[in-house]
Amino acid sequence: MSDGDELPYWLALRRAGLGSTSFALLLAKFGSIADAWRAEPGDWRAAGVEDAYARSLARVRASFDAEQELRALERAGARALTWRDAAYPERLRQIPQSPPVLVVRGAAGPEFAEAVAVVGTRSVTPYGRQATETFCAALAELGVAIISGLARGVDAIAHRAAVERGAPTAAVLAGGIDQVYPRENAGLAERIAEVGCLVSEYPLGTPARRDYFPRRNRILSGLARAVLVVEAGEGSGALHTANWAFEQGRDVFAVPGSIFSPQSAGTNQLIRENTAKLVATPEQLCEELNLLGSGAQLPLPGARPAAAAATAAPARRCGRRPHPAAAGGxxxxxxxxxxxxxxxxxxxxxxxxxxxxxxxxxxxxxxxxxxx
Known part of the structure; x- marks a missing residue:
């Protein structure tokens, strides 16, 4: 049986709520998800699957329609990638708790040669907005993919900086790719799909849930080679992403902020604890990621990603100059x-x-x- 023939069964197990641990146990026991699907519930339990998941899988199996599931993917213009697909992102495959199935919709991705996850607060300040736009414009103009979560604030600003420059970007959702949250970003989601992709580990039709957001953050960092935290308050989800990145061996960077701003309390803490490295300019970030050549400088405003890539030697450039700050006092x-x-x-x-x-x-x- 080919991997394509097995796809409906991978989707079925995800509908039953099984995660990476259960998938790994079933593959070790049965060799294929299709054979695991046909086994008896007692065999699932013997393989190490928890009883609650075994019962859920039995319920899904009683009513699951493989053809209907595949047709739903086709109608949504989406595709599903499993651990065994060659197109499954290699960076993500290597992390602990990598999602067994990814549902993807869009023109490019979800694997990118260069990708940085940009995360931060939903309650972004003018300073945070400018910092996000400045750093993301620099990355986008170099052709670096920007990974984020499509939330209000920093996430949305980061995605827009990419799509406005025709650069790749990927939005990782905490629900099905057809359940965009918040709804106000539905239009942005369509623009993202035109230059990059929407990504989710959840089946179509799954609404976003509060407890899904912390887990989806491991995918944000897992798809990227580094994470940039712009503004984040204490307890921010962006800090969860930074923690995932640290566990995954990813580089973590943070933009410093005012000691009087609650939105910068988390980023300043990351810097203070040496969990993240301070970057105050796009050049510093690009140098840390080895994206700059000898004698490189910021390009003239209006450079496009393709143009930046074409001028890689001898002086590769990184992004446009930040907007001048109107500093008083x-x-x-x-x-x-x-x-x-x-x-x-x-x-x-x-x-x-x-x-x-x-x-x-x-x-x-x-x-x-x-x-x-």
């Missing part, structure tokens, strides 16, 4: 005067961030600062 002005030259917007933003961390200035408005 004597401390910021004094800092610029001492520098002796007009600094680029990204350098000013970086300097102000460090002054905030040191408690020397404070933010008094959107990108406006005064002496603390």
């Amino acid at each position: 004597r401390a910021a002005a004094h800092r610029r005067r001492r520098a002796g030259a007009r600094q680029a917007g990204g350098e000013v933003a970086s300097a102000l961030s460090m002054l905030e961390i040191d408690g020397l200035v404070r933010q008094t408005g959107p990108m406006t600062y005064g002496i603390a």
Whole structure:
């Protein structure tokens, strides 16, 4: 039996709620999911499957329609990848608790040569919005895929930065790919599918649930080679993604923020505990990821991903310059005067961030600062 012939049974086991541990046990016992599907419930239990999952699988088997499941995938314009498919993302295959089945819809992915997961708070500040746009524009213009979760705030900003530049991006959902949450991002989801893909480990029709979000975060980090946390408060889901990344051996980076901003409490904590490395400019991130060549600099505004890739030698460039910060207050002005030259917007933003961390200035408005 081919892997394609087995696909409905993989989908059936997922509908029954079985996860990576149960799949691994059944494959070890029966050699194929199709043979496991045809076995008796007692055999499933003997293989090590918990009783609750064995009962659920028996219920699903009594009513499961393989042809209907495949037709539903076709109508949704989706495809399903299993552990045994060559197209299953190799990075994801190697993580603990890798999802046995991925449901994917879109023009590209879910495996990308270069990918960075960008995560952060839903309650993004003007500073966080600008930082997200700046870093994601740089990555997108280099052709690096941006992985995120389609949530409000940082996630949505990160995805938009990619689609507006025609760069690949993947949204990992905490429900079926036909159950976009929040609904306000349904239009964005369609744009993502045009240049990248929507990804879920859950069957079609599965609504997003609160307890699904922490687990889907392991897929966010698993699809990427690194994670960038922009703004995250204490207890933020973005911190869960950072923890998954740390366990998976991924690099974790964080953008520093104001010590007075609740939205930056988590990111500053990651930096303080050395869980994440501080990056204040896109150049720093690209250098850490070895995306820059000798003498590289930021490209002129308006560069496209294909153009950036075509100019890889000898000086490969990374993204566009950050938007200049409208910095007010004597401390910021004094800092610029001492520098002796007009600094680029990204350098000013970086300097102000460090002054905030040191408690020397404070933010008094959107990108406006005064002496603390």
